[in-house]
Amino acid sequence: MNLIRNQEQGLIGIIIVLIIVGLLSGGLYYYLQRQSAKTTEVEKPIEEEIVKSEEPTQEEKEGEITTEEELSCQNDCSQADAKRCSGSGYQACGNYDDDECLEWSSITSCSTNTVCQNGICIQQKCSDGTLYSQCSTTKPLYCGNGQLINSCDKCGCSSGKNCQVGGSCVSSNCKIIKYSGNPEDKLDIIFVPDESYEDMSKFLSDAKKHIDEAGVNNGLLAFEPFKSNQNKINFYWLDKKFNTNELDTKLINIYLTPKTGEPDPVRSLCPEAEQIIIIKNSAEWAGWARVFSGLTITTNNPLLTVHEFAHAFGDLQDEYFGDPHPESNDIFPYSVSSFEKKINVNCFPAPSKEYCLENAPWKDIIDNLIVSCFEGCNYFIHGIYRPTESSIMSLKTAFGAGGTSEINLSFGPVNERELLKELNEYK
Numbered sequence: 001m002n003l004i005r006n007q008e009q010g011l012i013g014i015i016i017v018l019i020i021v022g023l024l025s026g027g028l029y030y031y032l033q034r035q036s037a038k039t040t041e042v043e044k045p046i047e048e049e050i051v052k053s054e055e056p057t058q059e060e061k062e063g064e065i066t067t068e069e070e071l072s073c074q075n076d077c078s079q080a081d082a083k084r085c086s087g088s089g090y091q092a093c094g095n096y097d098d099d100e101c102l103e104w105s106s107i108t109s110c111s112t113n114t115v116c117q118n119g120i121c122i123q124q125k126c127s128d129g130t131l132y133s134q135c136s137t138t139k140p141l142y143c144g145n146g147q148l149i150n151s152c153d154k155c156g157c158s159s160g161k162n163c164q165v166g167g168s169c170v171s172s173n174c175k176i177i178k179y180s181g182n183p184e185d186k187l188d189i190i191f192v193p194d195e196s197y198e199d200m201s202k203f204l205s206d207a208k209k210h211i212d213e214a215g216v217n218n219g220l221l222a223f224e225p226f227k228s229n230q231n232k233i234n235f236y237w238l239d240k241k242f243n244t245n246e247l248d249t250k251l252i253n254i255y256l257t258p259k260t261g262e263p264d265p266v267r268s269l270c271p272e273a274e275q276i277i278i279i280k281n282s283a284e285w286a287g288w289a290r291v292f293s294g295l296t297i298t299t300n301n302p303l304l305t306v307h308e309f310a311h312a313f314g315d316l317q318d319e320y321f322g323d324p325h326p327e328s329n330d331i332f333p334y335s336v337s338s339f340e341k342k343i344n345v346n347c348f349p350a351p352s353k354e355y356c357l358e359n360a361p362w363k364d365i366i367d368n369l370i371v372s373c374f375e376g377c378n379y380f381i382h383g384i385y386r387p388t389e390s391s392i393m394s395l396k397t398a399f400g401a402g403g404t405s406e407i408n409l410s411f412g413p414v415n416e417r418e419l420l421k422e423l424n425e426y427k
């Protein structure tokens with residue numbers, strides 16, 4: 001009985017031991033399983049990386065292709081249909097090639113007389129608003145390449161004006177003798193007949209001698225600086241006579257004191273006229289002009305006209321002196337400053353020749369041969385000096401006064417320089 005019980009107890013003990021061992025080994029297995037799973041999780045990303053680099057999935061392959069396209073294709077412009085100027089035309093933003101990006105189109109040229117601004121071709125205009133290649137409302141201006149140019153052959157003239165070679169218009173009352181170009185650029189001289197002319201064809205013939213294009217009549221273009229600058233001068237004549245004997249005073253008032261409001265009898269007909277030369281049909285030496293007056297009254301003697309015109313056009317004084325002028329024997333009162341200022345261009349008041357040589361306005365071109373200081377000028381014999389021995393401003397034979405003879409007939413270097421200053425105001 002005891003033996004059996006002992007055997008039974010031993011068996012039970014073995015079973016218990018086996019159960020414990022089983023439990024322990026089961027728990028260990030479970031534990032190890034868990035540890036193994038943790039290790040796999042940690043290492044998995046590394047495995048994936050390796051797999052990825054060696055053998056990409058289809059999805060990954062597509063992703064990589066997309067990335068490559070973005071690198072080879074960039075938008076050159078941001079917005080479709082946007083435009084920009086380029087060269088003489090414009091470009092539009094759009095997709096013009098195989099890729100999906102936007103790029104600028106080839107250049108579309110702007111049509112004639114339009115120009116690209118902010119991507120749009122717009123009509124070009126001249127300063128007065130006239131479109132390119134069209135006539136301005138101000139005749140005869142034409143808008144060509146952005147410049148308003150006189151073009152009466154295309155655009156015509158306003159009423160009362162005639163179209164001239166070169167495209168400018170001239171008032172029909174300014175009858176052309178010798179035309180050089182646009183009156184706005186040129187010195188415009190008009191010859192006007194005195195009533196003493198019965199025959200207008202005689203007057204016109206005389207006026208041409210005073211202009212003297214051939215240089216054979218001692219007229220204007222026979223002498224420098226007019227000779228070399230005749231392309232800066234337009235010559236006209238007026239087909240209307242004036243009675244200078246009656247009108248002398250009135251004309252002088254009109255041209256010297258324009259504030260009186262008297263209508264300008266010549267320029268109201270020929271507004272282009274800057275210098276007016278009225279010729280009397282007489283050969284006597286009796287002319288009139290005052291510096292910068294714009295008016296010369298002369299007789300039918302071309303050389304007298306040249307002399308008088310030099311007064312009216314420039315700042316030149318008479319260089320002759322002595323009889324019949326009342327001041328003939330006087331010493332010029334060079335201390336009178338106002339008078340001094342008026343006449344110091346070609347007549348220089350000075351107490352001595354030495355003082356003149358050092359202080360005259362022409363001292364820079366004194367050569368002591370042709371240009372020097374010669375005593376006697378502006379009707380006075382003493383105390384005032386002229387730049388050359390003789391000149392057109394000092395003619396003795398012409399004016400019957402003390403002065404010089406006609407030898408070396410010219411204005412001389414000093415007067416030429418003064419007249420040239422005026423001519424250089426013109427083109």
Ligand SMILES: [Zn+2]
Nearest residue numbers: 307308311318
């Ligand atoms: Zn004079």
